[in-house]
Amino acid sequence: MAIYTEEEARAIMEKALRFSTADTCEINLSGSESGNIRYARNSVSTSGHRSNQTLVVQSSYGKKSGTATIDEFDDVSLEKVVKRAEELAKLSPENPEFMEPLEQQTYDTAINYVEATANIAPEYRATVANDSIQPAIANDVTAAGFLDDSYGFSAMLNSKGLFAYNKYSNVDFTVTMRSNDGTGSGWVSRDYNDINKFDASEASKTAIDKAVLSKEAKAIEPGKYTVILEPAAAENLISNLGRAIDARTADEGRSFMSKEGGGTKIGEKIVDERVNLWSDPLNPEVPTGTWNGAGQALKKTSWIENGVVKNLAYSRYWAAQKGVDPIPYPDNLIMGGGDASLEDLIKSTKKGILVTRLWYIRTVDPQTLLYTGLTRDGTFYIENGQIKYPVKNFRFNESPIIMLNNLETLGKQVRINGNLIPYMKIRDFTFTSLSDAV
Secondary structure, three states: OOOOOHHHHHHHHHHHHOOOOOOEEEEEEEEEEEEEEEEEOOEEEEEEEEEEEEEEEEEEEOOEEEEEEEOOOOHHHHHHHHHHHHHHHHHOOOOOOOOOOOOOOOOOOOOOOOHHHHOOOHHHHHHHHHHHHHHHHHOOEEEEEEEEEEEEEEEEEEOOOOEEEEEEEEEEEEEEEEEOOOOOEEEEEEEEOOHHHOOHHHHHHHHHHHHHHOOOOEOOOOOEEEEEEOHHHHHHHHHHHHOOOEHHHHHOOOOOOEOOOOOEOOOOEOOOOOOOEEEOOOOOOOOOOOEOOOOOEOOOEEEEEOOEEOOOEEOHHHHHHHOOOOEOOOOOOEEOOOOEOHHHHHHOOOEEEEEEEEEEEEEEEOOOOEEEEEEEEEEEEEEOOEEEEEEOEEEEEEOHHHHHHOEEEEEEEEEEOOEEEEEEEEEEEEEEEEEOOO
């Protein structure tokens, strides 16, 4: 059995803790059940189920720590893993940044578990594949997709009296549709905590339509264009911006959030005043757990407000060094949007490019957050408010900071990769060269 109730998890960890003789001891217990189905060339290739459970013990003597892991929870095994962690701790060098475990914290009740997702059966996964493959065949398109659903729990107990527990559920779906003449490609991604929000037929149709529409793409000159970024494309760059909100790298002069001459950009306006970026574990569209791996409570936190940097994430160690309260790193990112649909954005565009997604993104300059990468799976030229024809993919060089200063319109928010990101219309987006890849 991989999934334990709160009471069962606590009982196992308390039993393990009784074997501890270290100065401090922290125990993490987790388990998950997951199923999947994969298909390619319009045929199911694999289907499976996974069941995992793991107990991790970290024992510490002063600033010396050791960690050991086990997946058997009888008394002999629990004592063995605790003693092994203690043996390793005694052999380890001191960690100058060691922080003692937290005492009991107050956590909000998480909302990221949905029973219906936990009850997904193999028959449902087969239906999803069929709802993707059959319309692909009917449209002279080849489908390759993957559905992965999971549910599980995480629990923490330490010698300072802290106990935390959370259950979660999740479903991830991606599918690529290729036209059978090899010239068109469409793609879509969906992820939810609640399977009831997922429509495999709708998702597959979106990818099929793009595959058909993107056939025989034309080459146009690279340069600066007005672009409409679908949320899957925008999320890549917004997530990279999110990774720059670390206080330590900013204080040490190693990130975009570092201020020239010392200090950080907290309080500075860095992007368009319409940009608001925050995290919230209780957002009903993108809920997460309400505590992190250090046992810290996760709360709604504003990172950028009206274009101004409001907070940076402080680890417990770095917060202690700076004499401030720690601010945990976010488990999700939410960017405020508007009311415009994708169709509205297209209709309002005289000349521009519609981008389905970006991939193979690499850092060019961390100090300016400049990135390079490629468009993929459906890139289209817009003229006078209509999609005129598909275009060959581009390589881009762009920074999310420059991009969010060139913001024209924010559209509706969409969940993508556990984040909530709007459609965006951006002017002067930089494409540097063409790519022959479909």
